[in-house]
Amino acid sequence: MEPGGRRRQQQQQRRLQELRREAAQYYQDHRVPQRMEEALNALFPQRPADLYGELANYFSKFSKAPVICKLVGRKVLDGVGQPTLEVEIYCTVKNYEKRICSTVMSSHSQIPENALPETTEADEKERNDSVNTAVEWVNESLNMMLRGLKPTDQCKVDKILGEYFTKKVEEKKEVQNQEEEEEEEATLALTSCTPSATSLPGKKKSAKPGKKVAVAERPIPPAEPAESVLRGSVAIGGTSLAVAKAGAAVSHIPLYLHIALLKCDQDSLKEMTLPLPMVTLLNCEKISPAKLRLVKEVMLIPPVQLSLKQGIERVLDIQKEMMRLLQPPGEAPSSQVADSKKGRARNTGKKAPLKGKYEILTGTFKSPDEMVDMYVELINKFPFIIALIDPLRKEDRQQWSNICCALGSKCYLIAEDAATYISKLKTDQNINVPMCSGVVLKYINETKVSDLIELTGLLDGQRHITILGSPDGESSDDSLVDLAVGLGARFIKLGGLSRGERVTKYNRLLAIEEELAKNRTLREANLEFIAFAEESQPEKQLSDVLPPPKQDSLPPQLSQPALQVHSLPAQHADLGHPN
Structure with a gap:
């Protein structure tokens, strides 16, 4: 050589x-x-x-599993131009830092539409400060605490997030207690320097003898105080959801399947059911002169016999026809009207009704008992209505019990107000949740993925139905759809077939249907109502076990889209376009 x-x-x-x-x-x-x-x-x-x-x-095969190496939080805008939080997840994959995913949280505000300008300005400032605080939490504390953890270990991540949030709540309470003590000391010092006023004798008025006292009707219990939201809490929910998306990405499976496996403790899943979409057909706004105080919005649910794609196409045709009918004569057909919510929560009937009654029309009042009779007549006359959302105020628990006994086997009675108490429903047994067929859950604030998994499991075991709903300030992030599918929600409440951030979610739902059908893992949906006991029942919490549901055959009318009425007692509302 x-x-x-x-x-x-x-x-x-x-x-x-x-x-x-x-x-x-x-x-x-x-x-x-x-x-x-x-x-x-x-x-x-x-x-x-x-x-x-x-x-x-x-x-x-021998490489280390991906671990979280960096979290990045930033302030972005949601679908209605309000500030909200985006969380990015970076992982170390085969010795390299790699961006895995990001998620944008939907903002949720309790600003009423009729708030004074100065109140609105203060609340918007609070929202902005809250997002800034959340960005700080993600980039500093949470970034350090979650570094080195596997994104697939959702339980461990959520436990750390929960402990961090609890610590922040305790810190806030300590500051508040200190401020209250200082205020009390200042008040005592001021009182000691001021002579006390004494009432003059003979000035006290007393009721005249023989005067009849009017017997007041049974009042509706007063509204509960709004749940306080800790500034920056959206960082907890945003980080938990971002980690779940990262866990699905590194496992090379869709997010909905990753959520389903977390809920089923990694058991094999043979079939999955798609949630039925609740599509807004009519929404009550202030732009129309017509006054209607009973109905907040009317939604359509596609027939269970049709595929999701066929059902949405049918609902879209109905929505277009309704838009044409609502168009004033002489005007050219217009595109979808702009949404008027601007990220603010609509007033959900928190004001106490006048005279202890509900105002269903201008100047028309009904007592709680009359409201139940009215709904019974409504359902008997219009069998297409299969669900009522918030037909009564949450605090009127006795009437919730009565309406469930009267209509529970014919339609769903949904409590959406309970959505703001997700973080407490699984821990506090004294939460004032009325008897109902199910609740609308929204992924907001400090809600964690593990919270939804635990709570929906509890609801499933008690034969309640779960509805995943969009918060007020929606984003283009379609993770809500994967959450609804993975958690096995019966319905998903996305609103009308309009606006990019909503259509994105409907398209995601259609894509999941196509994927499940291709893999032959799609199970047909069904509707079954809960048969509550006819006799009067004591107040129950969500932790109480309900009687098993009654298997009712579907009426022949349900081969057509079913109607759902979102009631709004004691609130001004006007009939308008879907938004």
């Missing part, structure tokens, strides 16, 4: 030995040698195209 050929052979042998040493080093520190591709190219310039791929796949 020529000297030049011998030298080349010796060089190749040395390179092969070097490659073996690098491979041995890989087993020690689980790192893929950066020069492996160069070495293979030098040794085997004519090697098969898939040789390196096979080696990489083999070595990847």
